[in-house]
Amino acid sequence: MEAISTVRPARPKMGLLSQTAIPSPTIQWVVPARLRHKLRNDVVFVGERSLQIREAVSGIHLEDVAVKSDFDAQIMAAKVINVSAEPPWEAQMKMGAKNTPSAASIDSRDDLPPQILVLTLATRELVFLCFADEEGKEFITFHRPLPTDVSLFERFGRSVAVDPRSRAIAIAATSDYFGVFMLKPSHVLQSEIAGKKLDPIVEERFFRVDGDILFMDFLYPKAEDGDTIILLLLVAKGKQTQAVFYDWDAQDGLREAPPRVVKRLLPVEDRLPTLLAPLTKSSSFMIMTTTSIAIYKDIPSDPRKQPRRYPIPLPDRVSQRAPLWTRWARPCRNWRYSQQHDGIYLCREDGKLFYMEISNEGDIEQHNYLGQLCSDVDGAFNILDIGFEGGDLLLAAGNMGDGGLFIQKARDLPRCVQKFSNWGPVIDSVFINSSDPTPPPGAPTEGRLFVCSGSTIGQGAIMELRHGIQAQIGLVIPLDELSSARDIWTMADNVNGGSYILISDPMSSVLLYLPTDAGEDISAIDEAESGINGSRQTLAAGCTPFGILIQVTEKSLHCGSIPIAPSVNFSVELEAHQTVIAAAINEAVSTIVMAVRSHNEIHLRFSKVLFDGQEIKMVEIGEPVAIEYEPICLSVEVFGSTAFLFVGTGNGRIAVYHVEEHAITYLVDHSIQLETDEDISKAVETLARISADVDTSRERSILFCGLRSGILIPLGIKFDSEDAVSPIELRQFSPRQLGRTSVRLLGRGSFALLTCAEGFWRVSHVRDSESGGYSLERIWITDQNNPAYNQRSIDVFTVINTPLDSQPDSLSESLFCVTEEQLLICTIGRKAGPVPRRISLPGSANRLAYSKHLQSLVVAYSTTELDMTVDPIRRYTRPIIDFVDPDTQLSEISHIHDPDTSERPWRPLGAAGEKITCLLEWTPRQGDEKYHFIVICTSRKQQQDLPRGRVIFLQASRDPRTSRIECTVKHIHKFENPVYSIAPYGASTLMVATGYDIVPLENKLSETRWPRSARYTLLSPAVSITVHEPYLYVSTARESLVILKVSDDRLLLHAHDRVKREGLSHCHLIDGPQLTLASSKGGTVSLLTERGITDKDKLIPVAVSEAHLPLSVSRLLLHPDPTPSNHSPSLYGTTLDGTVYRFSPLRETEWRLLRFLQNLAVRDPLISPFTPRRKRRYGLADIEPLDDKPSLMHVDGDILTRLADAGTSHLRQMLTARVVPRDLALERRIFERFSQMAADVLGNPSDPVKEVLVWMRDMLHVGL
DSSP states (O other): OHHHHTOOOOOOOOEEEEEEEEOOOOOSEEEEOOOSOTTOOEEEEEOSSOEEEEEEETTTEEEEEEEEOOOOSOEEEEEEEEOSSSOHHHHHHOOOOTTSOOTTTSOOOTTSOSEEEEEEETTTEEEEEEESSTTSOOEEEEEEEOOTTSOGGGOTTSEEEEOTTSSEEEEEOSEEEEEEEEEOOHHHHHHHHHTTOOOOEEEEEEEEEEEEEEEEEEEOOOGGGTTEEEEEEEEEETTEEEEEEEEEETTTHHHHSOOEEEEEEOOGGGSSOSEEEEOSSTTOEEEEOSSEEEEEOSTTTOTTOOOEEEEOOOSOTTOSSOOOEEEEEOOOOOHHHHHHEEEEEEEETTOEEEEEEEETTSOEEEEEEEEEOSSOOSSEEEEEOSOOTTSEEEEEEOSSSOEEEEEEOTTSOOEEEEEEOOOOSEEEEEEEOOSOSSOOTTOOOOOEEEEEEOOTTSOOEEEEEOEEEEEEEEEEEEOTTOTTOOEEEEEEOTTTSOEEEEEEOSSOEEEEEEOTTOTTOOEEOOHHHHOOOTTSOEEEEEEOTTOOEEEEESSEEEEEOTTTOTTOEEEEEOOTTEEEEEEEEETTTTEEEEEEEETTEEEEEEEEEEEOSSOEEEEEOSSOEEOSSOEEEEEEEEETTEEEEEEEETTSEEEEEEEOSSOEEEEEEEEOOOSOOSOOOOOEEEEEEEEOSSOGGGOEEEEEEEETTSEEEEEEEEEOTTOSSOOEEEEEOOOEEOOSSOOEEEEETTEEEEEETTEEEEEEEOSOTTTOOEEEEEEEEEBTTBTTOOOOOOSEEEEOOOOTTOOTTSOTTEEEEEETTEEEEEEEOSSOEEOOEEEEOSSEEEEEEEETTTTEEEEEEEEEEEETTSSSOEEEEEEEEEEEOTTOOOSBOOOTTOGGGTTSOOOOBOOTTOEEEEEEEEOOEETTEEOOEEEEEEEOOOOTTSOSEEEEEEEEEEOTTTOOEEEEEEEEEEESSOEEEEEEETTTEEEEEETTEEEEEEOTTOSOOOOGGGOEEOSSOEEEEEEETTEEEEEETTTEEEEEEEETTEEEEEEEESSOOOEEEEEEESSSSSEEEEEETTTEEEEEEOTTOOTTTOEEOSOSEEEEOSSOEEEEEEOSSOOOTTSOOOEEEEETTSOEEEEEEEOHHHHHHHHHHHHHHTTOTTTOTTSOGGGTOOOHHHHSOOOSSGGGGEEEHHHHHHHHHHOHHHHHHHHHSOOSSOOHHHHHHHHHHHHHHHHHHHSSOSSHHHHHHHHHHHHTOOOO
């Protein structure tokens, strides 16, 4: 019997899928680099492991272009190389070079990118990249491994320097090693880029130095020494720092003639510089320290020459510390100025900006303080040169606080014109349910993720992290007289560049005109001038390519030509017994279709509007066509040169008609099918079609039908122009429940917009020519002037049609929407990404919770006050508890001591030096009675006669008259040791982690009385506790996960992790084989099971699966909304730098399939271009999933996301034609193995490649 009890149950085989749901907002560097075309003002934002390329467009705004995140390694440095015939700086300074080809002698290609980005990766790789096309769809890359005999701890590649004329680059480790790479001439690099093959290195050599390399950069040679290359290194050893110069002739190379080495010992004042800036005159450079500025001039020629020293500028002499200089940047100036002066911007870590003007003799002629940019600046600071005449454009960002694009005018403060949100560092996070408490079955389950961030300057925030497409408000126009708008249309004024806006309510219509440069000066156009009828509701409106405005009402049709000839108007009144019940206009072909009810019959009437420059004519197309169903919506769509009419009816049918020049022909109809037996309305409210980029003769599109029951129905359209009988074929895809109200759609070619209830989405084709699928992304409206803006339901919306010759500063592709009696004009983004919402706090936040009872966020933040009346000055930091409405529109929460907020309710204020460690909503019960408390745990350092920990019971309620939350302290329980975490147990008990102990704390009204011996002592503090009765799951500071069991009113050890890790957080999964997901320092996330625990050793089995992430997950959260039955539960993890990871446990069959695809993808040059060549060769055994290690049970969702983006055809090629060298037998076995795995997951798919990719896209969808 004893032997039987020690047999361990089989450990479950389960995988763990991780993916980056929201990338970190941290920006390491900002690098202006024209990587696509010389006329494209691209800027590269370099993150920890990815690049985000944006373009500066008219109106001084940065738009997203592309994201490259397939490095799979940390980026350590980034610089730009000029490959144009004449570098910009050389064009200004006219630096002479005896043997360099002139710009006129080089066959320069204007259509090629003039610059290349160079990166160094933590995997000891040097990367060169640029775009292969102006659209930014394809990269040209070259990567060269760096020497492997240098330890990874040396960080070879931490410093990168580029010669001013882009003839060489230098790469250094933190100490002892650096290398120099000579580059090919610019005309050779241009020819390589034109051939989409890049190999820029012509020669390389590595050097050793003795000491730590503080800084490295190339200097500008003298004008007469144009062929000389000078490299400067500042090397520190012991208490001395040397300036080491290497110079050589660019024509001789490094192998032919070794560099000349000159060393100069720096003075003691310059021993630890914070900044090194090369100057453009006579091989000079500037060293910045915390106390002075030193300018060294022409040291390679005369090492004994003394520097010129200047005092440090102090704009804030009351500051108690000396902020460090972090970055410098050189603005672009005209040639005459640059011959006499060298201008440099200097930026400190606190965001304070200075400008220096240095003469040819090395004198600082001007030294001006300009103002403050943002909260802090690290490495992300640069100048954006796009020829802007209104001042210098500065880009700045830091680890804390928002970054931005600034305009710096002469003798003026920097002005921010665009912000870059930063929600780091994330200290705590919480999930709350979506806005709809009872969503309809099948509706998307999107929880709301809130995080709180701290700050070194006391400006924390609560951030709601959302994923989708940003629509930023540019203009707000009140619509007091149109409080119930039913529809809106916008039309471009091709003559003057403005926009016409037609808004209709049930009783009237109004035509507005918005000039391009008039700001909020919007005017209404008179009916006599426009030709429209303002006393009736508009059913359809549009504008023909000739500028004719068309309006259809229930009783009439009106045309007007405002920008061409205001007097030319045209109207048609229907007979008294006729009523238009639905209408549509296709602006491209000037076609009008109306469904007209006459007596008991309904006919479709088609017309075409003609304009010869003087007179408007309307021509009927064919005879009216009778329709037996009640039409609700109409849509005229053009396939190639053929037009079709789609009719949505009240009984859920879609009828299709062929619109010919003189006749209308009925083709086919489709009856909508719903996957439910419930009595749900099938009435089709709206229709919209999106097109795929394929051959127009056999075009495939998707027709979306928005039902009044809140369901979105996609219908696949297959068009074949060669089939005269049935050119259109419809096939219904799976319905999608979005809400409970009507789905309103608006098609715009390649995408469509839709609303349902309070949701706003964009639907578009996935980039996959085979699957024909679509992606649905949320649209979030934001306001830069109010970062806390929370969008309400959208009444009506439209997107202005973009004319081909639209002006750069026009409102083309702008979003117009009406909400809350306001017209919002927004700039809509192109790509989906993080869209944060910020609620600023008067202090640095460190804890966040959500109260379901109060429907409010509970936040703990700290404020600091200085007592200036004593010497030395005393600093008091106190914690404060406040309540924040998650839907608030206030961008900033005022301080409780703000004199303007005297009527604010009382809020708890902690003692000086006290820290809030945990917040919890607790609802103890006694019989049928419930009591609501906010429980606050605190800790503080050892002080005489004061407790080190407290548990404070706060009773809070919402005042029904004012809706404000009132709170009072009901009880305080003191502990000798700090309180780290807390969790409710049973009806009236709290489990408190104080010091190394877990102590039960019962309510006064509790019938249970825990004995003193009930406490349990751990080996390290418990940083997190959760309860799944009768078990307590505890993450400890040094022993990872510990599981305690309550037995006979005592806490007993049930099990503990066999690996000692520094635990951070955990989440217990109720469903499944007793699974717990635990995170620890070092980036390890482990999926643990309780199966196999025995009474003998009480050890948790080896992890079922284990992920090793680049960053430590400090908080794990279970998605609050219910999970569909065919998916595993989703968990989210937040890190200190703001990254949000998504985790999903996988069944064994799911893991095998996804890991098989991952093993293939990491060997594919398109999906993983930085995989070493030696690893690209593989056999079936190399890609077959192995389960002998927990880390092999992990699936990297970021790699699978890249695979999904590549499309079905690429996956098909990977499975059948990517084996190197070619082996048909192996390719067949790989496809057979894949098909078997697909069948294990999906049953018996007809097309396993296509259906697996659709399933995988659904699994990787981010629901935030």
